[in-house]
Amino acid sequence: MSNPYSNNDSFNSGNNGAEYPGASHESASYGHDANGQPGYSQQHNSQQQFGQQQYGQPGYAGSPYPGDDSLFGRDVDAIQIIGDSFRYFGRNWAQWIFGPLVQIVIVSILYLLLTLVLAGSGTSIDALANSGSGSDAALTGGLIAVMFLAIIAMFLVFIWSISTWYKAANKQVDTGMLEIKDFLSFKNVAGLMAVNVLSWLVISLGFVLLIIPGLFAAFFFTWMPAVKAVRPELSVGETFGASIEVAKKNVGVTILVVVLSAVLYAVLSFTIVGAILFPALNTLISVLFVRRTLGLRG
Numbered sequence: 532m533s534n535p536y537s538n539n540d541s542f543n544s545g546n547n548g549a550e551y552p553g554a555s556h557e558s559a560s561y562g563h564d565a566n567g568q569p570g571y572s573q574q575h576n577s578q579q580q581f582g583q584q585q586y587g588q589p590g591y592a593g594s595p596y597p598g599d600d601s602l603f604g605r606d607v608d609a610i611q612i613i614g615d616s617f618r619y620f621g622r623n624w625a626q627w628i629f630g631p632l633v634q635i636v637i638v639s640i641l642y643l644l645l646t647l648v649l650a651g652s653g654t655s656i657d658a659l660a661n662s663g664s665g666s667d668a669a670l671t672g673g674l675i676a677v678m679f680l681a682i683i684a685m686f687l688v689f690i691w692s693i694s695t696w697y698k699a700a701n702k703q704v705d706t707g708m709l710e711i712k713d714f715l716s717f718k719n720v721a722g723l724m725a726v727n728v729l730s731w732l733v734i735s736l737g738f739v740l741l742i743i744p745g746l747f748a749a750f751f752f753t754w755m756p757a758v759k760a761v762r763p764e765l766s767v768g769e770t771f772g773a774s775i776e777v778a779k780k781n782v783g784v785t786i787l788v789v790v791l792s793a794v795l796y797a798v799l800s801f802t803i804v805g806a807i808l809f810p811a812l813n814t815l816i817s818v819l820f821v822r823r824t825l826g827l828r829g
Contacts, residue, residue: 612788623709726755
């Protein structure tokens with residue numbers, strides 16, 4: 532049975548991602564080689580064939596930026612990923628700041644409405660209890676049910692907001708474009724939400740069992756949301772497998788990316804500005820790491 536998330540050489544280390552667009556040292560293949568001979572056409576055609584055959588999406592073989600092929604075909608570099616996450620953020624800093632702020636306002640309004648509904652339900656149930664209508668057990672059960680539904684709704688809104696971040700990050704890396712409305716999208720986000728919930732449950736269960744299983748679960752399944760954002764055609768089960776492949780393809784690099792992300796969080800969390808910036812940077816780091824491990828440009 533074929534592997535749906537590693538078709539052909541998608542996990543081949545020779546097909547790892549590209550340098551951040553706009554870097555100063557562009558690949559010579561875009562102009563002339565060392566002898567002054569044109570070299571762009573042949574490389575471009577071979578890379579276009581790679582994008583179409585491996586992923587069936589010609590857009591991956593295209594390049595919205597000049598010079599973004601200079602690291603294509605090299606091993607994944609953890610330090611480069613961290614640096615490029617800052618560059619991508621700087622390229623669309625306004626969208627990364629104001630998009631989530633608009634999102635926070637909308638989420639807060641939804642939370643307020645849910646809280647009002649919950650409070651109104653509690654008041655109604657108290658009124659019924661005082662009037663003697665219905666049994667205490669039934670009224671208590673009704674209140675618990677309303678509270679449970681409200682909590683589930685709040686949780687889903689929270690998961691939706693996180694999922695849009697991964698979609699937005701992948702769109703920026705893939706196309707070079709990012710808009711505030713990308714953080715408010717409901718299109719094709721259900722799969723990402725399911726993957727986010729399942730990865731969170733698996734990792735949490737691992738830590739509930741013991742610290743060591745939790746660390747292993749976090750190592751292998753932290754990448755699931757980014758994998759689903761990068762490869763939305765994968766099923767939830769295939770995303771589990773792809774996340775494992777991404778984590779173990781180069782264990783040393785994976786560990787280094789995790790450690791550097793933890794250090795970045797420790798440094799930035801001391802300030803309000805840093806606490807605002809870290810979620811965006813961390814999302815970009817995850818997406819860049821997954822894309823380059825899968826051999827996609829970014």
